[in-house]
Amino acid sequence: MATNLRKFVNLKFLKTCDLALMRQLMSRYRGAHAGIDLKVFNGEEDEIREALRKFFERPESGYPQALVADLHRIADLGTGHGMRRLLERAKVAGVALSPIPKESDKADAKYVALKAFLEHREVFDAASDLLSLETTVALTELRGGTGDTKPTLNRKTKAAFEAAAKAFFSSEKMGSHCRIGWYDDGDEVRIVAVHGTEIETEWVVEGEKEKVISFRPLGTTVLAYDPVEGRLKVGGLPKAQRPVLAAIFARTILKQETFFDRDDAGDLYTLDPVENAGFAFRFDHRFDQGVRSVKVVEAQADRIAATRVNRRANRLWSVLIKDRNNALERMGQVTSVSFGPAAYRLAHIAFRVEFESEARPHPRVTVQLAPPGTAAFKRERFEGRIMDLLRRNGLCLDRKPAEVAVAAE
Secondary structure (H helix, E strand, O other): OOHHHHHHOOHHHHHHOOHHHHHHHHHHHOOOOOOOOHHHHHOOHHHHHHHHHHHOOOOHHHOOHHHHHHHHHHHHHOOHHHHHHHHHHHHHHOOOOOOOOOOOHHHHHHHHHHHHHHHOHHHHHHHHHHHHHHHOOOEEEEEOOOOOOOOOOOHHHHHHHHHHHHHHHHHOOOOOOEEEEEEEEOOEEEEEEEEEOOOEEEEEEEOOEEEEEEEOOEEEEEEEEEOOOOEEEEEOOOHHHHHHHHHHHHHHHHOOOOOOOOOOOOOOEOOHHHHHHHHHOOOOOOOOOOEEEEEEEEEEEEEEEEOOOOOOEEEEEEEEEEOOOOHHHHHHHHOOOOEOOOOEEEEEEEEEEEEOOOOOOOOEEEEEEEOOOEEEOOOOOOHHHHHHHHHHOOOEOOOOHHHHHHHHO
16 A cells, blocks of 8 residues: 555554444445445444454555545545645535544544545545645746736636636547636635546456456646736646646636747746855845745756857756755865856755744755746745745846836836
8 A cells, every 4th residue: 555545544543533434435435346345334343443454454456446546635635734724625615524532633634534525525625626736846837928917717717718628638638527626825826627647557356357447547737826926837737738728728817828928938046146156155034033944955066068059058967966954065065066157057956944833843845946947845835935035035037127017007
């Protein structure tokens, strides 16, 4: 069984879980290959829990595929953060979904996730959608030409986007299924599309017979648009497909199909301040008293030369340094790297931000910054503060003066 399922369906969970909910869950897979015999739920409590323990000792390949997929989704929301998301969405939907006393907060979270999955599916799906958006690390970011372009969100524009997105996924051989969720987070518009992916084939055993089955796994694509900056984030698709979905969003929601069609749409970040400071660079985080430390834990420098044909930058070789305290300082100590237009340029850095918290260990977020367009990190709780850290240290590229003037008008 996958690691996150081992954490979820563990011995402690099986000793404390609500057996009525477990029976309700397992009844969904009646008749499915390798499903549990529901008659075990007619026995004494200790017998039922022992039967569940034996059932979940199997490797993941021994369960119905539908059960595995559902348990992965439930496990993702069976955490403290997942429970907070579930309770938030339940409040929005006017649904009473409160945790019951258990041995620990984690047990409460697992109970809430399982209960929501079985009895309040719309709440569960919404929380799962938002978690997918938060935990998508690799995002393509695009900034439109004028900024401050507000989206038009109504039944007609949403239907147009959904129809176009569904046609796009179908044209890419992902099937016709597409469920889209629309969410607001302050000024930001968030969209989560759950859709099919390419068909997979698997060799399985059913009873005493071998057989080949084909199935279409689900995928999740996320979009988030900030109208103040005119910035769209897209993730969950191959990079080559993301601009297509961005154009669909621009055409149906912004009414400007070419909004992101510009050469510098992805020019958002820079490492120039780091190169200028050299190996002595340190993040300044004094403006945020909740940040304990910021450490550069990885740095890659590329030796650059210009080609004779078009004078474009050409990478000759790279130096990659990792250090848990200061990779830049270590690079200066153990290499002959120097930064400059005709020397080395920083390809990326990774830095770890540690935040003040009553929790132990203190929460940490690792960010990989690779100009011009990539800031990769889990955006669960601290996205705004990390983006502020980048801006205040000069690592975000400002909009060009002409763009700012247009936006101001």
